[in-house]
Amino acid sequence: MTAQASLWPTALLARRSVVGRFRHPSLFLPDVVGPLLFTSVLWGSFARANLLPGFPTVHSFLDFVVAGAVVVGVVFSATDVADDLGEDIRSGFFDRIAVSPTPRTAILLGRLAGAAVFAGFEALVIIAVLAAFGASVRGGVAAVAAVCVVAMVLALALGGLGANLALREGRAERTVALFVPFAFLLVFMSSAYFPRQAMDGWFRAVADWNPLSWIAEDLRHQTVTGFDLRTAGQALGMVTLLSALSVTSAVRAVRQRGRAR
Amino acid sequence: MSAAAAPAAPIGAVSRSLAARDLRRVRRYPSTTVHLLFLPIFFVVVWSRGFSEVARLEGFPARNFLDWIAPLAILNGCTASALICGFVLARDLEGGFFERLLLAPVRPVAVVGGALLSGLARAAVPFVVVTSAAVVFGADLPGGALGLLAEAVAAAGIALCAVGWAVGLALRLRGIRRSVHLMQTGVACTLYLSTGLAPLSFMTGWMRGVAQVNPMTQVLRLARQGYLGPTTWAQTWPGLVVLAAGVALLTWFAVRGLKGLTP
Numbered sequence A: 001m002t003a004q005a006s007l008w009p010t011a012l013l014a015r016r017s018v019v020g021r022f023r024h025p026s027l028f029l030p031d032v033v034g035p036l037l038f039t040s041v042l043w044g045s046f047a048r049a050n051l052l053p054g055f056p057t058v059h060s061f062l063d064f065v066v067a068g069a070v071v072v073g074v075v076f077s078a079t080d081v082a083d084d085l086g087e088d089i090r091s092g093f094f095d096r097i098a099v100s101p102t103p104r105t106a107i108l109l110g111r112l113a114g115a116a117v118f119a120g121f122e123a124l125v126i127i128a129v130l131a132a133f134g135a136s137v138r139g140g141v142a143a144v145a146a147v148c149v150v151a152m153v154l155a156l157a158l159g160g161l162g163a164n165l166a167l168r169e170g171r172a173e174r175t176v177a178l179f180v181p182f183a184f185l186l187v188f189m190s191s192a193y194f195p196r197q198a199m200d201g202w203f204r205a206v207a208d209w210n211p212l213s214w215i216a217e218d219l220r221h222q223t224v225t226g227f228d229l230r231t232a233g234q235a236l237g238m239v240t241l242l243s244a245l246s247v248t249s250a251v252r253a254v255r256q257r258g259r260a261r
Numbered sequence B: 001m002s003a004a005a006a007p008a009a010p011i012g013a014v015s016r017s018l019a020a021r022d023l024r025r026v027r028r029y030p031s032t033t034v035h036l037l038f039l040p041i042f043f044v045v046v047w048s049r050g051f052s053e054v055a056r057l058e059g060f061p062a063r064n065f066l067d068w069i070a071p072l073a074i075l076n077g078c079t080a081s082a083l084i085c086g087f088v089l090a091r092d093l094e095g096g097f098f099e100r101l102l103l104a105p106v107r108p109v110a111v112v113g114g115a116l117l118s119g120l121a122r123a124a125v126p127f128v129v130v131t132s133a134a135v136v137f138g139a140d141l142p143g144g145a146l147g148l149l150a151e152a153v154a155a156a157g158i159a160l161c162a163v164g165w166a167v168g169l170a171l172r173l174r175g176i177r178r179s180v181h182l183m184q185t186g187v188a189c190t191l192y193l194s195t196g197l198a199p200l201s202f203m204t205g206w207m208r209g210v211a212q213v214n215p216m217t218q219v220l221r222l223a224r225q226g227y228l229g230p231t232t233w234a235q236t237w238p239g240l241v242v243l244a245a246g247v248a249l250l251t252w253f254a255v256r257g258l259k260g261l262t263p
Helices: A005-025 A025-045 A045-052 A061-091 A093-099 A104-132 A140-169 A172-186 A199-207 A211-225 A229-260 B011-027 B032-050 B054-055 B065-095 B097-103 B108-138 B144-173 B176-192 B204-214 B215-228 B234-260
Strands: none
Touching: A005 A025, A005 A061, A005 A104, A025 A045, A025 A061, A025 B108, A025 B176, A025 B204, A045 A061, A061 A093, A061 A104, A061 A140, A061 A172, A093 A104, A104 A140, A104 A229, A104 B011, A140 A172, A140 A211, A140 A229, A199 B032, A211 A229, A211 B144, B011 B032, B011 B065, B011 B108, B032 B054, B032 B065, B032 B108, B054 B065, B054 B215, B065 B097, B065 B108, B065 B144, B065 B176, B065 B215, B108 B144, B108 B234, B144 B215, B144 B234, B176 B215, B204 B215, B215 B234
């Protein structure tokens, strides 16, 4: 099958993924409300944290956590990839696709593309709601667009990791049970919600090496300082590299699963 | 021929049997209990390091952030474990075990009693493990044994509340996928929209208003006092009142849900 011919089923399966999510408010609302609620709890609890010595200069703690909220939103979206793909395997949809003339990778890429679209939408909603509550986005429309694009590619990277797990585990519950703790560790051992300057010891070392710290800080630069093409490009380059690695590995897992059956 | 109604089995015996059945599952699948320990231990280790600087802000009532966050982590672990009783019941409803149970001469309150007993037993694991982890990672317990007892009472009470909530929802929504999000969201909102992360004096806006009226704030005060200083009756009784009311109300919620299912 040519690449062009395999694009159509991928697009259809991506559409299925997005429509399926928006059709059930009980599925997409927690993904949007969860990060917002969590961020507002942190903001309400640690509003004075920006007064700490060494804390980056920000107008308010809310300005600081906008990027973190977007990253958590992407994590929720990536968790859905793991959950949905696990459910596709459990319900037999994956096997039905495998015996049809559709390439096996279409179901994976469709799910990932759906997650990327949803992550972009989620980032936009999160920024809009937090801005309505007083967060300032100094970079304006360009910064919002940069954050949304990076969020979409980051969804591919994290979704690829979730898909890897789902394809190896084959059960939605187990996949989510393994992926959620991993994703939470990745987010909270980074500077997504608290600056690296306020960390020390082994925790600081982990945050220094965590790629999510670099991505969150580049996103924060767009919203707190202003739009900067170099920083945006840096974040985009990082997430593109991560997604290339995780999606390639997930594609290999799909093929292995297909061969094993 | 008229069939005489069989006498109902003793409530205590049925509750114990149902709890033992549920706890056998814990022994058979230990991973389901172990992975529930991740989040509270994560709080103890990661949050206490990541947000440690917050304790340096003027007016923060704890010596370090770990002392402040440990009780939240423990209550979080206990409620997460107790919620499993609701998931198990929802699975039993889907699998048909519940219909067979209702055909037996069993009083509804005995079924809820079984879930409450197993919820308490399940919550004991995170209580012991997370408290130990907190102490190992440097939490201070100046309140001593009395402080630990206050924390244990808070953990047991909150676990019973979580079981009542989860069982009541499972019986009304009759399906695990339908009820699981609501079970977790309800508990998470109650835990986090309180003084779980920061003291009231640090809060701003609506969060402060909500935390002030959230009964969980009193439960956390009860659980936390051993980490902050000596245990006092003034800090204890409001939490006990809240827990007694919560357990009564949510057990009633669960029993009423069961009555809707019985013919």
